[in-house]
Amino acid sequence: MKITGDQQLIKKMNKTIVLNTIRQQQxxxxxxxxxxxxxxKATVSSLVSELxxxxxxxxxxxxxxxxxxxPTLLLFNRSAGFAIGVDIRVNDxxxxxxxxxxxxxxxxxxxxxxxxxxxxxxxxxxxxxxxMRRLPASPYGVVGIGIGVPGLVDEKSQVxxxxxxxxxxxxxxxxxxxxxxxxxxxxxxxxxxxxxxxxYGAGRDSKDLIYLSIxxxxxxxxxxxxxxxxxxxxxxxxxxxxxxxENGPLCRCGNRGxxxxxxxxxxxxxxxxxxxxxxAPSLEDILKEAKQGNEKVLNLLEQIGSQLxxxxxxLVNILNPExxxxxxxxxxxxxxxxxxxxxxxxxRSLSYHRKQTHVDFAKLGIRSTALGAASLPITAFLADPxxxxxxxxxxx
Amino acid sequence: MKITGDQQLIKKMNKTIVLNTIRQQQxxxxxxxxxxxxxxKATVSSLVSELxxxxxxxxxxxxxxxxxxxPTLLLFNRSAGFAIGVDIRVNDxxxxxxxxxxxxxxxxxxxxxxxxxxxxxxxxxxxxxxxMRRLPASPYGVVGIGIGVPGLVDEKSQVxxxxxxxxxxxxxxxxxxxxxxxxxxxxxxxxxxxxxxxxYGAGRDSKDLIYLSIxxxxxxxxxxxxxxxxxxxxxxxxxxxxxxxENGPLCRCGNRGxxxxxxxxxxxxxxxxxxxxxxAPSLEDILKEAKQGNEKVLNLLEQIGSQLxxxxxxLVNILNPExxxxxxxxxxxxxxxxxxxxxxxxxRSLSYHRKQTHVDFAKLGIRSTALGAASLPITAFLADPxxxxxxxxxxx
DNA sequence: TAAGGTTAATTTGTTTATCAAACTAACTAA
DNA sequence: TTAGTTAGTTTGATAAACAAATTAACCTTA
Numbered sequence: 001m002k003i004t005g006d007q008q009l010i011k012k013m014n015k016t017i018v019l020n021t022i023r024q025q026q027x028x029x030x031x032x033x034x035x036x037x038x039x040x041k042a043t044v045s046s047l048v049s050e051l052x053x054x055x056x057x058x059x060x061x062x063x064x065x066x067x068x069x070x071p072t073l074l075l076f077n078r079s080a081g082f083a084i085g086v087d088i089r090v091n092d093x094x095x096x097x098x099x100x101x102x103x104x105x106x107x108x109x110x111x112x113x114x115x116x117x118x119x120x121x122x123x124x125x126x127x128x129x130x131x132m133r134r135l136p137a138s139p140y141g142v143v144g145i146g147i148g149v150p151g152l153v154d155e156k157s158q159v160x161x162x163x164x165x166x167x168x169x170x171x172x173x174x175x176x177x178x179x180x181x182x183x184x185x186x187x188x189x190x191x192x193x194x195x196x197x198x199x200y201g202a203g204r205d206s207k208d209l210i211y212l213s214i215x216x217x218x219x220x221x222x223x224x225x226x227x228x229x230x231x232x233x234x235x236x237x238x239x240x241x242x243x244x245x246e247n248g249p250l251c252r253c254g255n256r257g258x259x260x261x262x263x264x265x266x267x268x269x270x271x272x273x274x275x276x277x278x279x280a281p282s283l284e285d286i287l288k289e290a291k292q293g294n295e296k297v298l299n300l301l302e303q304i305g306s307q308l309x310x311x312x313x314x315l316v317n318i319l320n321p322e323x324x325x326x327x328x329x330x331x332x333x334x335x336x337x338x339x340x341x342x343x344x345x346x347x348r349s350l351s352y353h354r355k356q357t358h359v360d361f362a363k364l365g366i367r368s369t370a371l372g373a374a375s376l377p378i379t380a381f382l383a384d385p386x387x388x389x390x391x392x393x394x395x396x
Numbered sequence: 397m398k399i400t401g402d403q404q405l406i407k408k409m410n411k412t413i414v415l416n417t418i419r420q421q422q423x424x425x426x427x428x429x430x431x432x433x434x435x436x437k438a439t440v441s442s443l444v445s446e447l448x449x450x451x452x453x454x455x456x457x458x459x460x461x462x463x464x465x466x467p468t469l470l471l472f473n474r475s476a477g478f479a480i481g482v483d484i485r486v487n488d489x490x491x492x493x494x495x496x497x498x499x500x501x502x503x504x505x506x507x508x509x510x511x512x513x514x515x516x517x518x519x520x521x522x523x524x525x526x527x528m529r530r531l532p533a534s535p536y537g538v539v540g541i542g543i544g545v546p547g548l549v550d551e552k553s554q555v556x557x558x559x560x561x562x563x564x565x566x567x568x569x570x571x572x573x574x575x576x577x578x579x580x581x582x583x584x585x586x587x588x589x590x591x592x593x594x595x596y597g598a599g600r601d602s603k604d605l606i607y608l609s610i611x612x613x614x615x616x617x618x619x620x621x622x623x624x625x626x627x628x629x630x631x632x633x634x635x636x637x638x639x640x641x642e643n644g645p646l647c648r649c650g651n652r653g654x655x656x657x658x659x660x661x662x663x664x665x666x667x668x669x670x671x672x673x674x675x676a677p678s679l680e681d682i683l684k685e686a687k688q689g690n691e692k693v694l695n696l697l698e699q700i701g702s703q704l705x706x707x708x709x710x711l712v713n714i715l716n717p718e719x720x721x722x723x724x725x726x727x728x729x730x731x732x733x734x735x736x737x738x739x740x741x742x743x744r745s746l747s748y749h750r751k752q753t754h755v756d757f758a759k760l761g762i763r764s765t766a767l768g769a770a771s772l773p774i775t776a777f778l779a780d781p782x783x784x785x786x787x788x789x790x791x792x
Numbered sequence: 793t794a795a796g797g798t799t800a801a802t803t804t805g806t807t808t809a810t811c812a813a814a815c816t817a818a819c820t821a822a
Numbered sequence: 823t824t825a826g827t828t829a830g831t832t833t834g835a836t837a838a839a840c841a842a843a844t845t846a847a848c849c850t851t852a
Contacts, residue, residue: 004410004435006810007838010401014839017400031800039400040840045801062847068799069847152748160748208628220714229620231716232604232752241746242710246641246653255744257642314638318616318714320627348651350637352548352556356628402839403809410810427829436811441830458818464828465818 011047014039016383018047022057022076023101029063029071048074054385055139056080078103081140081381084131085374086124087148087189087367088112090164090216093123096370097131097142100378102200104367106131117170124172125179140385144183144377147172148192148369150219155234157186163252164216185376189213189369190237191228193362194221196372197325201363209323210315211368212239214330218260218311222319240264244310263307265330271300283329290336298336305337309344316349316357327362328369334361407443410435412779414443418453418472419497425459425467444470450781451535452476474499477536477777480527481770482520483544483585483763484508486560486612489519492766493527493538496774498596500763502527513566520568521575536781540579540773543568544588544765546615551630553582559648560612581772585609585765586633587624589758590617592768593721597759605719606711607764608635610726614656614707618715636660640706659703661726667696679725686732694732701733705740712745712753723758723765730757 021033030048034041051057058077062070078101087094089112097106110127112120124147132142149172151162157173177184194203194211203209203223211221218240222229229236240260241253248257261267265283272281275296289297312324326334342359349357362368417429426444430437447453454473458466474497483490485508493502506523508516520543528538545568547558553569573580590599590607599605599619607617614636618625625632636656637649644653657663661679668677671692685693708720722730738755745753758764 004413004433004810005406007403007406007808007836010403010406011838014400029800037400041801042803042841043839046838065848066799067849068797069801069849071800222715224620224625229625229715232718233716233748235748235752236714236716238713238716238746241713242638243706243744244639244642246644246706248642253746310639310642314710315714317634317637318632318711319618319625320629320632320634322628348639350634350649352629352631356631400839403807407809425829437830438812438832439810442809461819462828463820464826465820465830467829 014043015047015050018044019051019056019076019382022051022074026075027060027063027073029073031071033074056382056385076101079136079138081138081143082135083143083374083377083381084128084145085148085192085370085372085376086127086146087192087369087373088120088124088150088165089189090150093120093127094367094370095124095127095131096367096374098371098374098378100143100382102371102375102378104371105136115165115167117167120165121172121175124176128176128180140381142180143381144185145176145180146185146187146192146373146376147176148187148189148373150189150215152235153186153188153191155230157184159186183377183380185373185380187373187376188219188221188234188237190219191221191230192370192372192376193327193368194223194325194372195228195375196364196368196370197327197362198223198226198372199375200371201368202325202360203323206321206323208319208321209325210319210321211325211327211362212312213328213369214264214308214326215328216264216266218264220315222321239311239315242311242314244307244314259307259311263304263311267307268300268304268330268333271304272297275300283332287333287336290333301333301336302340305340306344308337309341309346310348312341312345312359313348316345321357324357324359325362326359327364328366331361331365410439411443411446414440415447415452415472415778418447418470422471423456423459423469425469427467429470452778452781472497475532475534477534477539478531479539479770479773479777480524480541481544481588481766481768481772482523482542483588483765483769484516484520484546484561485585486546489516489523490763490766491520491523491527492763492770494767494770494774496539496778498767498771498774500767501532511561511563513563516561517568517571520572524572524576536777538576539777540581541572541576542581542583542588542769542772543572544583544585544769546585546611548631549582549584549587551626553580555582579773579776581769581776583769583772584615584617584630584633586615587617587626588766588768588772589723589764590619590721590768591624591771592760592764592766593723593758594619594622594768595771596767597764598721598756599719602717602719604715604717605721606715606717607721607723607758609724609765610660610704610722611724612660612662614660616711618717635707635711638707638710640703640710655703655707659700659707663703664696664700664726664729667700668693671696679728683729683732686729697729697732698736700729701736702740704733705737705742706744708737708741708755709744712741717753720753720755721758722755723760724762727757727761 030044034044057074060073060075063073078099085096092109092111095108096104149159150164152160154160159170161168172186190213193213197203197211207226209223213219220237220239222237241258243257244259245257249261251258251261272286426440430440453470456469456471459469474495481492488505488507491504492500506519545555546560548556550556555566557564568582586609589609593599593607603622605619609615616633616635618633637654639653640655641653645657647654647657668682
């Protein structure tokens with residue numbers, strides 16, 4: 001075992017700190033870095049020159065003088081490489097090609113008809129290949145791939161169960177790494193969404209946040225101290241099946257009164273069913289009616305919002321997060337849910353807790369999961385830049 | 397700012413790792429340490445000699461040879477110093493004097509009549525002084541003090557609110573540090589209990605656990621990756637006020653259907669009231685009847701157990717912990733609650749999660765909080781052994 | 793416009809913690 | 823007795839951070 005540290009560890013840590021400082025506060029000079037992180041000027045110079053050599057950082061010329069020699073400003077080289085993020089959704093999959101800063105370079109939505117693992121995998125492979133074609137020139141090419149899956153993913157990247165796809169024990173990692181290298185990350189869709197919003201969206205300034213993915217069911221990603229909380233064997237965050245009404249409606253999990261029977265997109269659609277005569281309404285139908293001021297629909301949305309608040313209050317009382325971000329499909333109805341939701345949350349959470357917690361809707365909209373998934377290989381790559389260069393880099 | 401590392405940091409980290417290895421696996425030799433943690437033999441020797449010099453470690457002579465020179469076995473010097481832990485309970489306070497391994501050296505229970513902060517503080521001070529008198533000789537004396545409080549404690553050690561004591565904004569830290577030095581730790585009673593069970597009790601082998609303190613209300617301490625999860629401003633874990641029955645009984649917090657209205661000691665006492673004609677029963681009365689096979693009482697306990705299971709299932713689904721430890725008063729009724737509790741938990745938690753989570757009752761019984769509180773200054777002291785030597789050490 | 797002051801970045805030499813290798817010490821087994 | 827094994831220390835090399843000195847490039851102002 002090797003759990004202790006030596007000088008190389010220190011250097012790696014300091015180099016990472018320097019790189020992250022540049023990423024977050026760019027543009028800035030070597031002298032700035034030294035004063036911000038407290039590292040000696042000489043050491044900063046040395047580490048920066050290594051970062052420049054590996055093309056992760058570049059100089060963009062002199063900045064404003066503050067009375068003496070002009071500083072040489074540094075920039076994170078966002079085009080040093082790219083990453084691909086895939087969100088497997090219920091009817092389609094969304095794939096994005098992003099640069100190292102998470103900016104979307106190219107995007108693709110592919111409808112899914114056949115949910116069998118083999119077919120979906122084929123679609124994923126094809127889509128990834130498509131995104132990798134005609135890449136802008138870059139030193140590292142595509143550094144890795146992240147996939148968000150609507151189901152349980154264990155610590156060995158195995159998809160244990162994905163009810164909405166009808167999957168059990170599917171090994172996406174094995175299948176993809178054979179073609180695309182080792183920097184492949186498979187994670188739960190809500191976990192990926194949480195990371196996406198934390199890095200690029202509503203949670204940028206929060207260390208503790210809960211991302212709620214509300215679609216057919218309710219899933220969540222819990223971020224504690226900046227890192228994802230994973231629980232035993234990676235199965236945390238199944239908040240949709242928390243009991244909020246002991247003798248409530250029957251849930252597909254076999255229980256009664258699960259939160260998602262009362263506050264998910266499915267709950268909304270089920271209850272809206274009686275208001276439509278000719279066909280089962282879609283979320284879009286409902287929103288259209290709401291926009292036109294349909295009283296009954298507005299009341300229904302208010303009721304769902306209130307039920308949302310009940311579960312939120314539980315989460316606030318239990319975990320006292322800085323921020324709750326609501327994402328996925330139901331966030332489209334945010335405007336009609338917000339008021340009732342916040343009101344119930346206010347009533348049902350403890351006063352000291354309520355004051356501290358903010359509730360927001362996803363800033364990345366429908367892309368939270370895909371962007372979060374893409375960030376996984378980027379983070380891994382930047383922590384250890386030698387590890388993972390895909391074929392894209394080798395065949396430019 | 398100084399967030400980067402240098403050689404001193406490395407040395408401190410490695411020294412801590414060496415010390416913790418000795419604490420956990422003693423007795424063992426320098427060579428053992430080297431092979432366990434991967435540090436070079438020479439480095440281990442150097443660090444160990446410093447630890448011996450500071451009297452935190454001692455040699456206890458040669459061990460069995462395995463074919464060559466006999467190893468010199470090392471032991472953590474559990475009597476290098478002592479710590480005091482105090483648990484402020486509803487009717488009394490429990491104070492313990494422990495050695496550096498958490499062994500109880502002396503113990504004191506003091507009844508509380510007047511709950512005003514001043515009076516309680518006086519009692520605490522008097523009790524601490526009593527425990528510090530006639531200490532066994534030791535190099536460091538009492539290294540610090542930890543206090544567990546039944547209420548919200550913020551990150552600056554301020555007691556924001558303790559409803560059962562009628563406290564608001566009480567500064568225990570200031571008052572105690574004036575007399576006893578700076579290594580004073582104030583924390584929520586359930587947080588301290590969680591740490592106690594983690595270090596010395598049922599949670600020794602678990603990295604993620606939830607400690608439930610079930611007395612008048614239900615509090616919890618959540619340990620994630622070996623560390624306490626604190627939430628924003630240190631207010632996490634108020635699980636007692638999670639809604640499990642939307643239109644259930646009114647709670648003292650103003651809500652309906654909070655878990656603690658259905659599954660706490662108070663819920664049990666309230667509901668048992670109708671079974672006793674002459675007086676309001678105590679938990680002890682109830683347990684006596686249960687022991688004698690009183691059907692109605694047994695049914696009531698079963699019902700409480702089942703309600704316990706509902707909330708447990710929520711926690712399992714949300715946090716998927718390795719272990720849930722139930723402590724404080726209601727754990728005394730563990731034998732009568734267990735079956736119904738586990739059965740409901742089984743029914744209401746998701747199958748993949750249930751398999752992984754164990755539920756246990758506190759191994760330290762009523763002492764979880766006091767021992768956990770005492771561990772706080774010990775941990776702080778061992779992380780930085782120069783910091784905190786109380787007057788006890790100066791006036792031996 | 794030359795001198796003095798200021799800020800940026802690099803160079804030089806010192807410190808210090810780890811490590812590998814060689815060594816001493818102390819034992820076992822045949 | 824001797825060869826082999828394990829424990830622990832000593833010695834010298836290495837590498838990373840640091841302080842101080844130095845070079846570089848600017849600004850201000852008399």
